[in-house]
Amino acid sequence: MIKGFSHKTIEALGYYVYVYSDPDTRRPFYVGKGKGNRVFNHMDDQSENEKVRKINDIKARGKEPNIEILAHGLDEETAFKVEAAAIDLIGIENLTNRQRGHESSVYGKIEVSTLDARYSHEELDPNDVTDNIMFIRINKLYRNDMTPLELYEATRGYWKVNIEQARKVDYVLSVYDGMVLEAYAPAEWLPAKATFMERKDSRDAEGVADRYEFVGRIADVPVRKKYVDKSASLFFPPGNANPIKYVWGKK
Incomplete structure (x- = not known):
């Protein structure tokens, strides 16, 4: 195998x-x-991680990994998207990558109806909010392939x-x-941390002394029809980074 281009x-x-x-x-x-x-650098990596252990295991067999270029001639943004798509297609659980691809929550694998809802959703009118609502933005925790349990726990x-x-x-929306x-x-x-969560970051006990969690259930169908798959952008002014927003309903 060549050592460089x-x-x-x-x-x-x-x-x-x-x-x-x-x-x-x-x-x-x-x-x-x-x-x-860049593609060849991993062969000399001395870090302690699963990727290096896998490469060393292959070398111990007297062989070298197969290295293939999946796509080239790309700009950096497109390369990020292709990388994210490839990781999602193979499955992060089948790889030694520590993280899913850059912005994979935006551009990665996603079910078609969810994708359509993301780009064609109607605006949630503040005048239509008749319940006491808490919006919780989970931008840093979200993945396209979340299970219902994972979405619930992230929220x-x-x-x-x-x-x-x-x-x-x-x-809670x-x-x-x-x-x-x-x-x-x-x-x-x-x-x-009063209740058990499956998600990995829930096992870190640091920095949660002044925080809370809720337990509950998915709302009834009429409530979901009123709020789910609608844009809440009108409730979050530009520059507002607070993940929590209260809206008191007009009953």
């Missing part, structure tokens, strides 16, 4: 997306993006809230990128 090849490649595969099973185990000779904790106000809320993803009827608000 020629200067002419580097000029022609631009940004590219590459795949490392096991030479015996042909199964991909790492997807990356880069330019120049229900852990948040800095005014607990007296929170307990007056009828419904989970929001990503301005769109309402789901509506929950909270049964109770509790101190953070």
Whole structure:
């Protein structure tokens, strides 16, 4: 296997997306993006991680990983999107990548009806809000391929809230990128980590002393029809970074 590209090849490649595969099973185990000779750098990586362990295991068999360029001649933004799509297609659980692709929550694998709702949703009119609502933006936690349980857990904790106000809320609306993803009827608000969560970051006990979580259920169908798959952008002025927003209904 070559150890680097020629200067002419580097000029022609631009940004590219590459795949490392096991030479015996042909199964991909790492997807990356880069330019120049980035694709070869992993062969000399001395870090302590699963990718390096896999490469060293292959070397111990007297072989080298298969290295393939999936796409080239790209600009950097397109390379990010192709990388995210490749990771989503193979499945992060089948790779040694530590993270899903850049902006994969925006451009990665997504079910067609969810994608259509994201781009064609109608605006939620403030005058139509007849319930006491808490919007919770989960932009940093969201993934396109979340299960209903994962979405619920990402929404229900852990948040800095005014607990007296929170307990007056009828419904919690989970929001990503301005769109309402789901509506929950909270049964109770509790101190953070009062209940078990599956999600990995919930196991970190640091920094949650002044935060809360709720337990509840998915709202009834009439409530979901009123709020879910609608844009909540009118409720969040530009520059507002607070993930929590209360709206008191006009009943």
